[in-house]
Amino acid sequence: xxxxxxxxxxxxxxxxxxxxxxxxxxxxxxxxxxxxxxxxxxxxxxxxxxxxxxxxxxxxxxxxxxxxxxxxxxxxxxxxxxxxxxxxxxxxxxxxxxxxxxxxxxxxxxxxxxxxxxxxxxxxxxxxxxxxxxxxxxxxxxxxxxxxxxxxxxxxxxxxxxxxxxxxxxxxxxxxxxxxxxxxxxxxxxxxxxxxxxxxxxxxxxxxxxxxxxxxxxxxxxxxxxxxxxxxxxxxxxxxxxxxxxxxxxxxxxxxxxxxxxxxxxxxxxxxxxxxxxxxxxxxxxxxxxxxxxxxxxxxxxxxxxxxxxxxxxxxxxxxxxxxxxxxxxxxxxxxxxxxxxxxxxxxxxxxxxxxxxxxxxxxxxxxxxxxxxxxxxxxxxxxxxxxxxxxxxxxxxxxxxxxxxxxxxxxxxxxxxxxxxx
Amino acid sequence: xxxxxxxxxxxxxxxxxxxxxxxxxxxxxxxxxxxxxxxxxxxxxxxxxxxxxxxxxxxxxxxxxxxxxxxxxxxxxxxxxxxxxxxxxxxxxxxxxxxxxxxxxxxxxxxxxxxxxxxxxxxxxxxxxxxxxxxxxxxxxxxxxxxxxxxxxxxxxxxxxxxxxxxxxxxxxxxxxxxxxxxxxxxxxxxxxxxxxxxxxxxxxxxxxxxxxxxxxxxxxxxxxxxxxxxxxxxxxxxxxxxxxxxxxxxxxxxxxxxxxxxxxxxxxxxxxxxxxxxxxxxxxxxxxxxxxxxxxxxxxxxxxxxxxxxxxxxxxxxxxxxxxxxxxxxxxxxxxxxxxxxxxxxxxxxxxxxxxxxxxxxxxxxxxxxxxxxxxxxxxxxxxxxxxxxxxxxxxxxxxxxxxxxxxxxxxxxxxxxxxxxxxxxxxxxxxxxxxxxxx
Numbered sequence: 135x136x137x138x139x140x141x142x143x144x145x146x147x148x149x150x151x152x153x154x155x156x157x158x159x160x161x162x163x164x165x166x167x168x169x170x171x172x173x174x175x176x177x178x179x180x181x182x183x184x185x186x187x188x189x190x191x192x193x194x195x196x197x198x199x200x201x202x203x204x205x206x207x208x209x210x211x212x213x214x215x216x217x218x219x220x221x222x223x224x225x226x227x228x229x230x231x232x233x234x235x236x237x238x239x240x241x242x243x244x245x246x247x248x249x250x251x252x253x254x255x256x257x258x259x260x261x262x263x264x265x266x267x268x269x270x271x272x273x274x275x276x277x278x279x280x281x282x283x284x285x286x287x288x289x290x291x292x293x294x295x296x297x298x299x300x301x302x303x304x305x306x307x308x309x310x311x312x313x314x315x316x317x318x319x320x321x322x323x324x325x326x327x328x329x330x331x332x333x334x335x336x337x338x339x340x341x342x343x344x345x346x347x348x349x350x351x352x353x354x355x356x357x358x359x360x361x362x363x364x365x366x367x368x369x370x371x372x373x374x375x376x377x378x379x380x381x382x383x384x385x386x387x388x389x390x391x392x393x394x395x396x397x398x399x400x401x402x403x404x405x406x407x408x409x410x411x412x413x414x415x416x417x418x419x420x421x422x423x424x425x426x427x428x429x430x431x432x433x434x435x436x437x438x439x440x441x442x443x444x445x446x447x448x449x450x451x452x453x454x455x456x457x458x459x460x461x462x463x464x465x466x467x468x469x470x471x472x473x474x475x476x477x478x479x480x481x482x483x484x485x486x487x488x489x490x491x492x493x494x495x496x497x498x499x500x501x502x503x504x505x506x507x508x509x510x511x512x513x514x515x516x517x518x519x520x521x522x523x524x525x526x527x528x529x530x531x532x533x534x535x536x537x538x539x540x541x542x543x544x545x546x547x548x549x550x551x552x553x554x555x556x557x
Numbered sequence: 558x559x560x561x562x563x564x565x566x567x568x569x570x571x572x573x574x575x576x577x578x579x580x581x582x583x584x585x586x587x588x589x590x591x592x593x594x595x596x597x598x599x600x601x602x603x604x605x606x607x608x609x610x611x612x613x614x615x616x617x618x619x620x621x622x623x624x625x626x627x628x629x630x631x632x633x634x635x636x637x638x639x640x641x642x643x644x645x646x647x648x649x650x651x652x653x654x655x656x657x658x659x660x661x662x663x664x665x666x667x668x669x670x671x672x673x674x675x676x677x678x679x680x681x682x683x684x685x686x687x688x689x690x691x692x693x694x695x696x697x698x699x700x701x702x703x704x705x706x707x708x709x710x711x712x713x714x715x716x717x718x719x720x721x722x723x724x725x726x727x728x729x730x731x732x733x734x735x736x737x738x739x740x741x742x743x744x745x746x747x748x749x750x751x752x753x754x755x756x757x758x759x760x761x762x763x764x765x766x767x768x769x770x771x772x773x774x775x776x777x778x779x780x781x782x783x784x785x786x787x788x789x790x791x792x793x794x795x796x797x798x799x800x801x802x803x804x805x806x807x808x809x810x811x812x813x814x815x816x817x818x819x820x821x822x823x824x825x826x827x828x829x830x831x832x833x834x835x836x837x838x839x840x841x842x843x844x845x846x847x848x849x850x851x852x853x854x855x856x857x858x859x860x861x862x863x864x865x866x867x868x869x870x871x872x873x874x875x876x877x878x879x880x881x882x883x884x885x886x887x888x889x890x891x892x893x894x895x896x897x898x899x900x901x902x903x904x905x906x907x908x909x910x911x912x913x914x915x916x917x918x919x920x921x922x923x924x925x926x927x928x929x930x931x932x933x934x935x936x937x938x939x940x941x942x943x944x945x946x947x948x949x950x951x952x953x954x955x956x957x958x959x960x961x962x963x964x965x966x967x968x969x970x971x972x973x974x975x976x977x978x979x980x981x982x983x984x985x986x987x988x989x990x991x992x993x994x995x996x997x998x
Contacts, residue, residue: 168753168786168815171845172691172713179844181851184644202640212633219630224620227828264676264832268854296852300687417639 178296182518189503190512196545198534199512201351201474205539207417208441210430234262245432246407250397266381266410271297273377273406278303282342287328289519289528291351291379307521308336309528310353312468322469323355323476324390330364337368343375344368346395349382352477352519352533354470356390366398369405376401381410384442386472387450413474414442416537449474449537456536459547463554467534474537477516481530496529505532511549610985612974613942613952615762615916619979621827622882624871629864638859645847646674646835647862653869654835658820660876662808670840673847674857678792678821678834681846683709684853685788685817685836688845690715694753699739701918701959701968703762703790718747719961721968722764733910734766734918741775748779754786755779757806760793763918763959763973765911767797770804777809786842787812792821792834795883797913798891807838814839817846822865827886827977831861890915893976896983901974904990915977918956922970936969945972951989 183200190197197204206212218226233239236256243256254260263269270293278284280302286294288309298305313327314320346365348357357365369376378395386392396405411417434440453470460467466479480501487500498515506512516531536543632638645651651668659666666672675681682705690696692714698706700721707717722737729736755776759768768776780787789806797803807816817838823829836846868882875881894910897917901908907920921941928940938955946952956971957964976983 168784169841170691171688171848175688175845175848175852178852179848181644183855184851187643200641204636204640206636207639212639215633216630219626219633225618226830227621227626228616228618228830229614230830264680264854264857268676271853293852293855300849300852 174300174302178299182292182514186502186512186514189506193506193510193512195506195510195512196542196549197512198536198538198542198546199514201535201537202412203416203537203539204542205416207415210441211415211417214430233257234260238262241432245435246409248432248435250394250402252397252402265412266379266408267293269408270294270377270379273408274298274301274303277375277377277406278342281340283338283340284342285333285336285344285374286521287344287346288521288524289352289516290345291347292518294345295521303342304340305521306336306341307524308333309520309524310350310355319466320468321466323350323353323471324358326353326355326468327361328364333364334368337372337374341372341374343377345377345379347379348395349380349386349392349470349472351382351473352475352514352516353468354473354476356386356392356471356473357395359391359393362393362395362398366395366401370400374404376405378405378407380407381413382473383409384414385446385449385474387446387453388471390471392472416445446472452536452538452543455543456534456546459550463550465550468531475533475535477531477533479530480532496525498529498532502532509549509553511546609946609950609952610982610989611952612976612978612982612986613954615975615977616823616829617827617915617977618982619827619977622868625826625828625864625868628867629860632860632863632867635863638863640859641856642859642862644851644856645669646672646857647859647866650674650862650866650869653866653873654820654837657869657873657876658818658837660873662805664808664813666837667840671837671843673836673843673850674862675834675836675850676854676857677823677832678790678819679705680832680850680854680857681817681819681834681836682706682788682790684846684849685819686710686713686715687853688849689786689817689842690753693751695749695751696753697744697747697755699755699757699761700961700964701761701763701956702756703758704959706756707961715753716751717961718752719964720744720747721960721964722761722766723967731910732907734761734764734912735769737764737766737909739772739775744775745779748783748785750783752783752785754788756788756790758790759806760791760797760803760911760913762793762914763916763954763956764909765914765916765918767801767803767912768806770809773804773806774809777806777812780815781811785815787816789816789818791818792824793914794820795825796887796890796915798887798894799912801912803913815842817842822861822868826865826868826882831865833857833861833865890977893978893983897974897976897986900987900990904993906990909971915975917974917976918971919953919974920970921972936965938969938972942972949989949993951986 186199190199230236239256239260239262242260243254247254261269261272263272274297278298278301282303283306284298284303285306285308286298288307295305308328310326310328312320313325320326344365346357349355350357365376368374376395380392380394383392394407396402396407431440431442435442437443453476457467457469457476460478466482468477468479470476480498485501485504487504490500496515496517498517502513502515513532513534515529516533517525517529520528642648651672651674654672655666655668673681673684675684686709690710690713694715695718696710696715697718697720700719710717720739720743722739724732725736725738727736757768757776760766776787787806791803791805794803805818807813807818817836820835820837822831822833836843872881872883878884894917898908898910901917901919905923907923909918909920911917926941926944928937928944931940931944936955936957938957942953942955953972953974955969956973957969960968
């Protein structure tokens, strides 16, 4: 069905050249040094999370930067974990089935089968990995070949680009743009959209896949059915895969509906949908799920006692709280429809920043660093979610995570209010 | 799950299914991998069928130490420990590892720059190979080898160059893994200008060989001469018997700068399902493993890392003392090894007594089991294991699964048993072997 499925090793060996980036074959003496890394990792060494989590820790700031909750996961999941760990069955501490623990894949098949209205084979249609991160890595490694193009929607969760590059693929970017005017600026993530013609123009005969992230990080956009339809039609027309990162699928506000692109006509057979136990059960450090947690949720799906019913409502309140505070101090947040994050336009603040150490460093990076050092608040610059060539155009937003316990949000409010008073 | 399980039929079906779904040329999964990992059906069919005594898969059915399970339960009760931790390894874990291996290696190890924690030793091997092995490189592998090395090298576009351990002539009655050696000239001939690395597994799976310092020195000399890397898979480092000593090739002169040493929490603490391992090496190499890791899975589960850290701190304080779990486990396993060797010998099979690890390789050719009625194109040991699983209700792994094509004829008379099993399992195996000749063939 797709032109190429997996790695074609024979072809790669025949080609003999570097993958995707450098055009030069290094001289023989350099090549044979034991210190030489593989060329597939050149150009993917930098990582925003390493840089900013170190800074946040160093300056002991109120951390609204990296996306993890600092409140507890729900009791029933912690109890399930505790029961399994301390239980009599010592085989629970040993290897399980490679592609996913049987109890887990069965419950995932049941839950997602229900959501998609589709029969899912637990042993053929599901893979359990170390976080959505590894699911993405596996998808790119298995499905993207050298020279393939992969369409990525900007802003994007930063790992997509290096993963495509490591697979020897070539990234093609298409931006979400705020559909506002100076009089009526775009105030919600719903008003950021793709231009259908621009999107269509990105599909070529070399396009292997498009990466979709809904609800979206960092914007919080929840793609509507019509928007997904446009993407789906292009995928079907051009015989292109869709890799759909849906880790925030349960965190949707204001009555918005999360729609799975795999449920659209023609899309099941060409979509890989990715989910996360860490984001579902607010336990990002687990990177693995407890099947009992999902079983419980399936039993109470849609009911008030369901964690997945309560969680978005709790997070919506937190979102609202942070938005109110930002507005009250004259800042301009983009209201997210879902997810863990919101972005804030910092351009009107006119903050005078110290001279940059690196002239190439975008404004929002400098702002975010200044904010940590002088105000003790950690955030993430949004241009980190853009390709290098586009960073300068989108360097006036910072990303805040509101999935934090109340004391953290209070501390953030205090910082923002004090700052406002000194202006 | 069918009520009447025919393991032989299942094995055939799943080999066929698994091979047909793999469209990576040359990356066929070995039988060993199949039994451990494919589709769950074979694993669950053999493991779930209580009438089959499973000495195949390499994991303990004895419980892990209580304190490590308690450490995990405790870690998960702390909110912060349920969220993301440092990408290259949870701080308390990398510090503990730096202390432990600093002591063992008698050198100072930088926890931030010289250690990576990944998803099992598997994850470390993957990051090492993806980070350091280039298309067209050659990598030397010693047979029999843990089966994941070859597919990982092929995935990196490189060429595996195989060299077998062979049995040297001996007057000794009993064969041990020490009798299996590399031919130094043959080894030297495998190094070329394209050789990027050699992978060694010490103690070796499946043989249980514990390489002597002299043997490691020969390998080290060649690495230095040809400026190659050494990837040293030492997951069974704590499990050595008969007073043998585990030597780290990374400690030999000139080797630290070119060696990545890999360890495993699963094998160290008997918790293979936790899938945590570590790679240790010089900064100029480790940074490349870290680059792969940050782009592949970013970080490993936090509570597991915290629990393993607690385990290591505890063992560090007891190192070389009888209460140290590493010593307790080795002592326990040496007894199980000896028990198994006795009942295997009594059944007319010839064990290769392992110096380390938790597997025993056994020569079954003396039984003269006629398997001519079975499929022709499979190696003898594959057929033997299928027949033994079905007829004797005893599961093992065929050793030619751990070799390249050319060496299959050397190894196809051997099967592998795992002895890190509880007493009832070993007793059941002993019963089967005692009665072996009582049932007509």
